Every structure is written in C-alpha cells, then in structure tokens.
Amino acid sequence: MEKKILIVSASLRGRSNSELLAEEILAGAREAGKEAELLSLKEKDLRFCIGCLACQKTGKCVLRDDMGKMLDRVREADVLVLVTPIYYYGLPGQLKTFLDRCNPLYGGENRFRDVYLVTVAADDAESAPHRAEESLGGWIECFPQARLAGSLFCGGVNGPGEILARPEYPARARALGASL
Numbered sequence: 001m002e003k004k005i006l007i008v009s010a011s012l013r014g015r016s017n018s019e020l021l022a023e024e025i026l027a028g029a030r031e032a033g034k035e036a037e038l039l040s041l042k043e044k045d046l047r048f049c050i051g052c053l054a055c056q057k058t059g060k061c062v063l064r065d066d067m068g069k070m071l072d073r074v075r076e077a078d079v080l081v082l083v084t085p086i087y088y089y090g091l092p093g094q095l096k097t098f099l100d101r102c103n104p105l106y107g108g109e110n111r112f113r114d115v116y117l118v119t120v121a122a123d124d125a126e127s128a129p130h131r132a133e134e135s136l137g138g139w140i141e142c143f144p145q146a147r148l149a150g151s152l153f154c155g156g157v158n159g160p161g162e163i164l165a166r167p168e169y170p171a172r173a174r175a176l177g178a179s180l
C-alpha cells in the first residue's frame with residue numbers, strides 16, 4: 001500500500017519560512033508520485049493538554065477543539081514531517097502542545113514510523129536545532145514503532161519569507177519530499 005505522508009507546519013505567522021518549506025516538501029513528494037498532505041497549525045484552535053489522562057481509557061480527548069481532526073490525520077499517516085521555527089533554542093510551544101495532544105495515541109498501535117524534523121532559525125550555528133531534536137527525540141522514544149528518520153536545518157533565516165533568498169533551502173526541502 002502507498003505510504004501516506006503528513007507534513008505539519010508549526011509556524012503561526014503569515015508567509016512563514018516553515019510553511020514555504022513545507023510547501024516545497026509537499027511539491028517534491030507529489031512530484032515523486034507520493035500521497036502527501038500539508039497540515040498547518042496556523043489559525044487552529046489548539047489548547048494545552050490538561051493532563052487528565054482520560055484519553056488513555058477512552059482513546060479520545062476531553063477537549064473539544066481542532067486537535068480531534070488533526071489527530072485523525074496523524075492516525076492515518078505512515079510518515080510525519082514536522083517543519084518548525086526554533087524558539088529559544090527549542091521547539092515552539094504550539095508544536096510541543098501538538099505533540100502533547102497526540103497523547104490519545106500513546107500505548108496504542110500506531111501507523112507512523114518515520115519522523116522527520118525540519119527546522120528554521122535566525123542562528124546559522126550547526127548546534128541551533130539540537131535541543132529541539134532532543135525534545136522531539138523524547139516524544140519519539142515514547143512511540144516504539146517510530147524513529148527519527150532524518151532532519152534538515154535551515155539556519156540564518158529570520159524575517160517572514162526570507163527563506164526564498166536562500167534557494168538552497170527550498171531545493172533541499174523539495175529533495176527531501178521526493179525522497180520520503
């Protein structure tokens with residue numbers, strides 16, 4: 001069966017570098033004949049996990065917001081690609097919240113295997129995404145069927161849309177999409 005790829009764009013601002021990269025990954029995947037879709041956290045009603053753990057009994061979250069539909073898309077995916085800005089040398093809160101809200105999947109039979117992390121930061125240092133990778137690594141460790149299959153760091157990019165001035169990054173993102 002054809003693999004399903006879910007690309008999650010975590011930036012909430014307009015013309016975000018993350019979303020531009022996510023669109024390239026989507027285009028690369030589709031050009032290569034893969035089944036892929038893009039999910040943006042922008043303008044979503046996404047509330048914090050309240051830690052009640054009801055989901056561990058019922059498989060469902062007690063919160064009624066946009067995460068229900070987003071979780072269905074995670075459930076259907078074989079490959080997850082998380083595209084995100086670096087905030088304070090870590091994951092931005094909205095992506096961490098999204099990952100926390102995947103808790104109904106914890107301990108279950110899950111389809112996703114390969115997880116990719118694509119990061120954007122103002123800082124160009126190779127170490128800039130390391131803590132974000134560590135944090136995602138902790139999440140992946142809790143899903144034994146999954147692994148961090150690859151990562152792409154786009155450093156030295158700050159303003160909205162600035163990624164377009166560094167065409168090597170969109171090109172790498174497109175190639176990543178084609179390789180999934």
Ligand SMILES: Cc1cc2nc3c(=O)[nH]c(=O)nc-3n(C[C@H](O)[C@H](O)[C@H](O)COP(=O)(O)O)c2cc1C
Nearest residue numbers: 011016017018085086087088089121122123157158
């Ligand atoms: C709250 C906040 C924290 C940030 N922290 C960092 C940081 O620690 N290191 C860094 O290099 N860039 C940091 N940045 C810059 C963003 O990573 C950068 O602007 C990136 O291009 C944003 O991507 P986006 O357009 O996809 O939102 C921060 C930006 C914001 C808004």
